[in-house]
Amino acid sequence: MPAELDKIKERLRLATREHKALLVGQEDEIKRILESDSHYVSRERESNRQAVETRIAELQGLLETCKPFVIRIKSLVPNISDETIEAACYLLFCQVVQHFEALFVLAARGLSIPAGEMLRAIDEALGLILLFLVEGQDHPNLKKWFEGETIPNSRARKAAHRFFNEGRSEVWPVEETQAGIYAALSKYSHVSYAAVLESIDVYARDFDWYRVAGFNYANFGSLLFAQEMLRATITHLKQFYRFHLGDEESFRELERIRTNAA
Incomplete structure (x- = not known):
């Protein structure tokens, strides 16, 4: 896996260089656009803002449809301080819901990087849920998590790779794919230059004070990612209900929700 991580890092470096080159190279073209149409930027910002508003409404509706399946897990947790798989999954799914709600608030204001x-x-959170389901109640990772330790995401990726490839003759590159996603999202948490470049208003050639870039990236980036x-x-909820509880009825309900959301 170290070789694959090096490839991912190199792809991120290349994407950053290309983004910077585009920022520099398009300056003259942007000047021409602004000279010919003084309202171009305000129209683009408003168009993206409206699209973001529409996307958020759709995603909020889907999240509300999923929320009862999360709330229902509480019935398996007699005490919220229990140190069981059910308690861990319940709290982690609740965190997922809350982070989606925060994401929608941020995206609605054009704050794509915090989103x-x-x-x-x-x-x-989703990685930890699957890790605990795959490893079981007695695995030390669950105990360590309840003791306050941070469980590396790499362990969750390996567990997901094993789980989704069990019984398959042709191996899916689950671990590699998830490592790429994690690396791409980590640029926001670590305030990398790749992320900071997204906070530049290419028209004003300044920081994105008026969220022109923010609404653009929320529309074409963070909310599309949020949809996936x-x-x-939903897939993780399906696995919880079928793989852990053997609840086929809830599994089928969630399958219908996911199919309708495709």
Whole structure:
């Protein structure tokens, strides 16, 4: 896996260089646009803002549909301080819901970079849920988590790779794919230059004080990613209900929700 991580890092470096080159190279073209149409930027900002508003409404509706399946898990947790798989999954699914709600608030204001941080938190929580389900109640990772330790996301990726490839003749590159997603989202949490470049208003050639870039990235970036993350959340709920509880009826309900959301 170290070789794959090096490839991912190199792809991120290349993407950063290309973004910077585009920022520099398009300056003359942007001047021409602004000279010919003084309202171009305000129209683009408003167009993206309206699109963001529409996307958020759709995603909020899907999240509300999923929320009862999360709330229902509480019936398996007599005491909220229990140190069981059910308690861990319940609390982690609740965190996922709350981070989606925070993401929608941020995206609605054009704050796409903080929204990216919410996406990484969701990815972390979903990874832990699957890890605990795969490893079981007696595995030390669950105990360590309840003791306050941070469980590396790499362990969750390995568990997901094993789980989704069990019984398959052709191996899916689950671990590699998830490592790439995690690396891409980590740029927001670590305030990397790749993320900071997204906070530049290419028209004003300044920081994105008026959220021109923010609404653009929320529309074409973070909310599209959130849509896929919400589908992944449904998949993890499906696995909890079928794999852990043997509840086929809830599994089928969630399958219908995911299919309708596709």
